[in-house]
Amino acid sequence: MGRKALIDHEELRRLAGRGLSNAELAAHFGVSESGVLQAKRAAGLSKPMLDHSRAIPWKLERAHGQSGPATNLRNLSSIAQGRAIPVEKRNTALRWADRLVAAGLDVAYDPETGFSEV
Numbered sequence: 001m002g003r004k005a006l007i008d009h010e011e012l013r014r015l016a017g018r019g020l021s022n023a024e025l026a027a028h029f030g031v032s033e034s035g036v037l038q039a040k041r042a043a044g045l046s047k048p049m050l051d052h053s054r055a056i057p058w059k060l061e062r063a064h065g066q067s068g069p070a071t072n073l074r075n076l077s078s079i080a081q082g083r084a085i086p087v088e089k090r091n092t093a094l095r096w097a098d099r100l101v102a103a104g105l106d107v108a109y110d111p112e113t114g115f116s117e118v
């Protein structure tokens with residue numbers, strides 16, 4: 001048997017609708033920010049998680065996770081899944097992809113050296 005919910009979903013909807021941050025909501029309800037995120041998912045208040053595994057099929061080393069190619073691949077994946085991203089990020093990712101296609105290149109990944117264009 002699970003624990004009794006500490007967060008009333010209606011009150012959560014009302015407060016989140018007023019723009020309170022997760023930290024503020026956590027303090028209000030006396031739970032962790034993780035608890036707020038779980039409650040938001042249960043109440044249908046969070047956006048579904050995107051799956052970038054098709055765009056980034058490798059297990060990236062921590063040092064490479066925020067590199068230009070990884071960021072561009074995630075942004076392109078977000079666009080393909082219907083998520084709106086800032087215009088600057090979209091344009092950067094699309095210019096990068098257009099350059100690769102025009103040159104007949106693809107992206108490869110090696111855990112030791114990072115991304116390369118092949």
